[in-house]
Amino acid sequence: MFPKSRMLLAGRLCVAVLLAAVVAAEEKCPVNACGESSWPNGRPQPQVSARLYGPGLRGDFNLPARYFFVHVLDASGNNFTAASSTNLSVSITGTSSHCSIWTQVLNRRDGLFIVRYKLFRSCPEAQVEVSFNGSPLTEAPVLIKGPLHHDACSCPVSFDKWLLQTKCPPVDPQILKDLAWFEEIDMKKMLREALRRFDRPGSVSFCHYAVIKNKVYRKCYGQHVGFNMFMDQILLSLARKVRLPDVEMLVNLGDWPLEQRSHTGVHIPFFFVVWLKKQHRYCHAHL
Structure with a gap:
């Protein structure tokens, strides 16, 4: 189970480069x-x-x-x-x-x-x-x-030191808003649910990433997984610059959100990292 503190670390990791791009x-x-x-x-x-x-x-x-x-x-x-x-x-x-x-x-x-x-x-x-x-x-x-x-250059520094060097804010309000849906995450359960709910290999592709001891691992699902190169490059580049915390995440490789509002109107949030931002609240929790 991922406590919210670990999820915040994941959020800070995923958004660090994007935030640095506007600092x-x-x-x-x-x-x-x-x-x-x-x-x-x-x-x-x-x-x-x-x-x-x-x-x-x-x-x-x-x-x-x-x-x-x-x-x-x-x-x-x-x-x-x-x-x-x-x-x-x-x-x-x-x-x-x-x-x-x-x-x-x-x-x-x-x-x-x-x-x-x-x-x-x-x-x-x-x-x-x-x-x-x-x-x-x-x-x-x-x-x-x-x-x-x-x-x-493979010359990583500590996570906290790198955040200071890039002058990222300690917490991003958007991350807090997105993570408000989740108290904790059971990644094994989440992966099983993703494979069940999005079993459309011809139209849906996503990857399960794990960073363990600053090594990046992934397994992808679906027929069209070429866009994994973008997240690969981001995580591998970060791992050469900073000692990353151990973290797991699911990444949607498509350019459209997978999650949709249910027919009953009840929204069951699903934890995915996505490339886009949508205003509709029934889309992914986006980081």
């Missing part, structure tokens, strides 16, 4: 304004400045893809929406040794850019340089103090 750290780099020069068409180049912030500017923010934000402002301090990925350049390099880093700049078209980067080898320390039409937007390169570990 914005408070660190900010110095702001620098570009002097006036000419655009390619001869018009004066507007004076712009930039502010860098986000968790990807911290070396201990260890996720498969790290990210931070570049906020471009005009001379009046307003969002400079004319900036594009063609005239904004972001370079991330090692300070003392070669670091193999893939970088992607995403333009939200509101003056805010999302910079994603992945490391293909561990890096002692990195630096970020941002320029607009060749003119630097920061007074000096922004340092990312390391070590920065690449995704394949």
